[in-house]
Each structure stands twice: as structure tokens, then as C-alpha cells.
Amino acid sequence: MNRIGLFAAAALVVLALLSSMLFVVDQRQFGVVYALGQIKEVITQPGLNFKLPPPFQNVSYIDKRLLNLDGNDTTPVLTAERQPVVIDWYVRWRITDPTQYIRNVGLDEATGANRLSNVVRSAFNQEVNKRTVRELLSSERDEVMNDVKNQVLAQVKGAQPWGIDVVDVRVTRVDYSEAITESVYRRMEAERKRVANELRSTGAAESEKIRADADRQREVIIANAYRDAQKVKGEGDAQAAAIYADAFGRDPQFAHFYRSLEAYRATLNKRSDLLVVDPDGSEFFRAFRGGAGASGPRR
Template identity: 75%
Template sequence: MNRVGFIASSLLVLLALLSSTLFVVDQRQFGVVYALGQIKEVITEPGLNFKLPPPFQNVRYIDKRLLTLDSTDPEPMLTAEKQRVVIDWYIRWRITDPSEYIRNVGLDESAGANQLNRVARNAFQEEINRRTVRDLLSSRREELMADVKREVLEAVRGSRPWGVDVIDVRITRVDYVESITESVYRRMEAERKRVANELRSTGFAEGEKIRADADRQREVVIANAYRDAQKIKGEGDAQAASLYAEAFGRDPQFAQFYRSLEAYKGSFNKKGDLMVVDPSSEFFRAMRGTPGAAPASR
């Protein structure tokens, strides 16, 4: 029984020892084998690999993919005309030589990102100091990004290479600092209000002009219509008077009778009218049927 236990425990120890000598490198990583704190080997190809068991050898992994470093410093920078601007940028970079990277930068990706952020920040500050805001917003922005990339590459490939490669440098936003932005917005708002008020004033003046012209044309049309109506009415009255005169000239008694009827019509046109007249007066002669009677004037 003791012999079986000894064999089982020995197998377990052997398996544990064997497993500590095996490690797998992923296709997205570098495998760095350390021997007593020194870099012994760098595995660049994915697969199963062997090493000595700890503490003789240990393995660490470093990302070999394309990495992105985004700007995190909101501090403004000064342009050539001393304008304070805030920029957002990013850098695409990767680790190409794990040995140099570990010796000169650090043991993980964050160490390289921190140092690369500092170098990029200084390069952006230097290049922006040489340019105006117009340059940052125009097609010359490409020139600025190319110059920053060149300076960053010079820094990482200097006397102590970092073992990294910078693929691209891009600016995503250029803006004034908040205080200047608020001032610009206020000026824009005031300018838009001024234009709006000017347009409203111009529209009101044009509206008054149109209304005045319409009123004038209305008065002219009404006056012309009244003039034409009076002219037509006068012509009709003249023709009627001519016809009456001709008719009355042919039969004076009829004319006298017609005038009497018109006088009666004008005298008794309302129910509440009250007249105190002698019935034997000349006014009622036509009613009494007396020939040749003519009513007296009212």
C-alpha cells in the first residue's frame, strides 16, 4: 500500500514538474523566457514550448498586436499666435523587439504607453507652437501629424531603441479652451441675433410699404368706381329727366297728376307720420278727383 501511494505521489510530482516546463504562446503574444532574471529567449511563433521549471526559468507575455494610445491630457497648448487650444489625438503602435522593449522601457504595454504619451505630448506641443489655428484646421494638419510622427520615431529609435514601431499619428479634434469657446459662441449668438433683427426690421418696413401701396390702390379703385358710378347715375338721371320732360310735355294733366302722386308718396311714407291739413286745401285735389288739380308744396 505504501508502495502504491509512493508511486502515485511520485507521478503527481512528475506531472506537476512536467507541466511547469510547458507553456503555450498565443499568436497575439510574444513569450519571453527569463533565466534568473535575465532574458534567455524570446518566442515569436505561436505553439507549445519547453523551459526549465521555476525558479530556474519563468515566462512572461507581451502583446504583439497593433495597440492604440489615446491622449488623456486636457492641458491646452499655445499656437504661433498665442491662442490656447485643446487637441485630441491617438497613436497606433506595436512592440517589434521584446528584448529591447523590456531592457529600455518596461515589462508590460502600459510602461511603453506612458512613455510614448510623454514623447507624443512634447512633439505636439513643439509643432503646434510653430503653427497657427488656421494651419491646424486646414489641409496643413496632415503636415503637422507627419512631423509629429517623425519626431516620435526619432525618439523611440534613438541611442537606446525602445523596440517599438509607430504606425500612425492622428489628430481627432482641435478646439479652443472652454473660456474662449464660450466667448466665440456668445459672439456668434450676438451676430445671429443682429442679423435676425435686421431681417425682421427690413421685413417690417417692406410689409408696411406693401400695405401702404395696397391701401393706396384700394382708395384709387374705390374712387374710380365711385366716379364711374356717379357718372353712370348722372347719365341715367339725365335720360330719365329727358323722358319725363318729353312725357310731361305731351300730357300736362298727367304730369300734374304724377307730381301729386310723388308728393303723396313723400308725405305718407311712414306709419307714424301725422299731418294736420285742411281737407279742402289744394294738396288733396288729386285725391278728390278734381281735374287739373295740383298739390301744394309740402
């Protein structure tokens, strides 16, 4: 039993030793083998590899993929006309030489990202200081990104290369700082209100003009209609007078009687009317007395 336990313990020790000597490099990583704190070997190809057991050799991994770095600094940058703007940007970069990267930057990708962010921010500050807001927004936007990329590459590939490559630099947003933005919004709002008030005033003037023209046309139409109506009415009255004259000329006694009836109708047209006269001595009621007195007017 003691011999079996000894064999089992020895087998476990051997397995532990083998596991510490074997390591796998992923296709997305570099494998860096250290020997007493010094870089012994950099493995770039994926697969199973061997090394000495710790503490003689250790292995670390560095990402070899294309990395993104987003600039989220809200500190305003002054343009050529001294306008504070905020630049949002991103950088795509990768580690190309793990040995140089570890010696000049460090083992952690975050450390390299922080240092690269400082370099990119400084390059953007220099390029933005040379240009106006209009140039940043339109004509020289691509030129700014190319100049920043060239400055960053010159920095990371200089006397002490970082072992990285900057693939692309892009500007995602150029905006005024918050204080300036509020001022611009207020100025835009005031301008829109001014235009709206001007349009309302113009519309009100046009509406008054249209209304006055419509009233004038209405008065003209009513006047013309009244003129035509009076003309027709005059012609009708003339024809009626001619007819009456012709009819009354044929029978003067009937004409006198008819006119008396019209006078009675005009005088006694309401039930509440009260007329106190002498029927026997009044010429007004002569037509009611009949006889010879009703045959015609007195002479």
C-alpha cells in the same frame, strides 16, 4: 500499498515538473524567458516550448499586436495666435523588439503607453504652438500629424531605442477650450440674433410697403369705380329726365298729378309722421280735392 503511493507521488512530482518546464506561446504574443533575472531567450514564433523549472527560468508574455493609444488630455494648448485649443488624437503602435522594450521601458504595455503618451503630447504642443487655428483645422492638418509622427519616431528610436514602432498618428478633434467655446457660442448666438432682427425689420418694411401699395391700388380702384358709377348714374338720370320731360310734355295734367303723389310719398313715408294742415285751403292737397282744381296748376 506504500510502494503504490510512492509511485503515485513520484508521478505527480514528475507531472508538476514537466508542466513547469512546458509553456505555450500564442501567435499574438512574444515569449520572454528569464534566467535569474536576465533575459535568456525571446520566442517570436507560436508553439510549444521548453524551459528550466522555476526558479531557474521563468517566462513572461508581451503583446505583439497593433496597439491603440488614445489621447484624452483636456489641457489646452496655445496656438501661434495665443488661442487655447484642446487636441484629441490617437496613436497606433506595436512592440517590435521585446529585448529593447523590456530593458528601456519595462515589461508592462501600460508603462510603454504612458511614456509614449507623454512624448506624443509634447510633440503636439510644439507643433500646435507654430500654427494658427485655421491651419490646424484645414490646410496644415496632415502636416501636423506627419511632423508629430516624425518627432515621436526620433524619440523612440534614438540613442536608447524603445523597441517599438509608431505606425500612425491621427488628430480626431481640434476644439477651443470650454471657456472660449462658451464665449464663441454666445458671440455666434448674438450674431444670429442680429441677423434675425435685421431680416425681421426688412420683412416688416417690405410688408408695410406692400400693404401701402395695396391700399393705394384699392383707393384708385374704388375712385375709378365711383367715377364710372357716377358717370353711368348721370347718364341714367339724364335719360330718365328726358323720358320724364317727354312724357310730362304730352300730358301736363298727369304730370302735375304724378308730381303731387311723389311729394305726398316723400312727406308721408312713415306711420309716425303727423302733418297738421288745412286740406281746403292748402295747395299741398289740391290733387286730393279733384274736379276742376285738379286739372292743372293755378295761374
